Amino acid sequence: MTAPAFPLPDPGEPLTGGFWKAAARDRLAFPLCGACDRFCWYPEPRCPGCGGSGLTWTSVEPAGTLFSWSVVHHAFLPAFADQVPFVAAVVTIDGAPGVRLVTRLIDARPSDLAVGARVRARFVPLRFSTVAGEVRAPFFRPDPRRIP
């Protein structure tokens, strides 16, 4: 099977593929260093903290906090032309200290967004009209369990 075409991610890519393989099972996972018990994000062959190579993709509760975002109106790549405007976001993850995850925010009005908002993953098929195939991806949305 050939790898999905850009800008889809390639779950077979050795360094980062674990993230997408977990997402395919609706899991949010990050590499955890067995030696120093720290999440190593972005993935590296060795833990930048202790140099250890025992990094294991570890699932965490897919919930966190909105760190910052941008409502993107311009399609910087042709693949996004039929998706703008969309909200590109950076979120921190409760169960993975130190991790900042880049994601897409959905089901929220941009005017309602605020730094610190509680968010939760919703796993959706990532598709682009310019390339074949799809890859399951963790998008985030305002946490429905927390009604103000």
Next chain:
Amino acid sequence: MNRTLDWGRAEPLGGLAGGVAIVGIGEAAHSRASGRTPTEMAGEAAAAAIADAGLTPADIDGVMAHPAFPGQLHADAFRARFGSTGPLWESPLGGGMVWAGTAPHAAARALADGSARHILNSFAVAWATQRSSMTGGPGQSHAQKITKRQLEVPFGWFPQPVYFATIARRHMHEFGTTVEQLGSVAVTTRRHANLTPSAVMRDRRLDLRDYLASPPVAEPFRKEDCSLISDGAAAYVMTTPERARDLRAPVVEVAGVGLGTSRTGGHWAQQPAFTTTPQVFAGPAAFAMAGIRPVDVDVLAVYDPFTIVTLMQIEDLGFCGKGEAGPLAGSGALAHDAGGIPTNTHGGLLSHSYVLGIAHVTELVRQLRGQAGAQVASAEIAVYGGYTGPQASALVLRRAR
């Protein structure tokens, strides 16, 4: 908000050996897509800088250019352009971005140890031409980096305008920075470009109402928050302060150089100090070397790919407290004639040209010679703040008395 500075460091550069002065400056025309090659434009800028110094190409025995960018004026290209046959000292520590600020440090060493007598640093880009022909641009190298390609691009967090829009949004949250304050950076910088003959946006006016009325690109950014994409080149010639006195231009000496590095590399999403640049390491080092404080600086040029980077660098260089650059810019203090902190008096990357900061340095030399379009009255000390993301540099220039 990282109050502790454990996320990076000032590189131990050491001093400026026997000293170094900038004695010639030159630029190729800055333009939209022109069909010119970087090599062609770098050669044009070099010829202008050499002539400005009152030298001939045969006097140049050292060239600096950056290896990561195609078509730069390396030794072979210099020989081909100028037909020079003598020995050429060559250094990869030149070019734009942070290197426009640190090249003089490496040059000082080469001048002191006799490797060269007159050293040329140049930088050129043809990104406007490349973008119009779909053969490249500033986002290309980012899309090829595996972690960005796999973990950022699929979500649409790409390219640089989206990174910095996200940083700007966070800066607004942390410090209360407003869209109008970002706009004031764009407007003041444009006004400077309107006064500068070589600026791409020389004839295009911008006021705050125009800015606020323009559509968003990546909120909170509008087009005017983002750098131009242009073709062009700039170059400067360096020699010892002693030899500089025998040349025709007023002597502009390098008084200090600093280089700061973030240990977290080139992923903006993962910078622990999300709204701070490594200028917090570079600036103090350069100021200490020069024996000055921010209050002594007459004119500032900071690498400004986006309006928010102007604000962050002004803060991180210590011209105001962290988070205070928004109100400062909003008050008009960045204008060349406001008596505040004149910043990017040629129009910067936002409105002059996208030659990645080397034209910031040539503008500062013009300021110290009293030859700038948006001239700051009796400017004696100038500072360039270079930036790549994971690194920042600070260069202090002083007009010799």
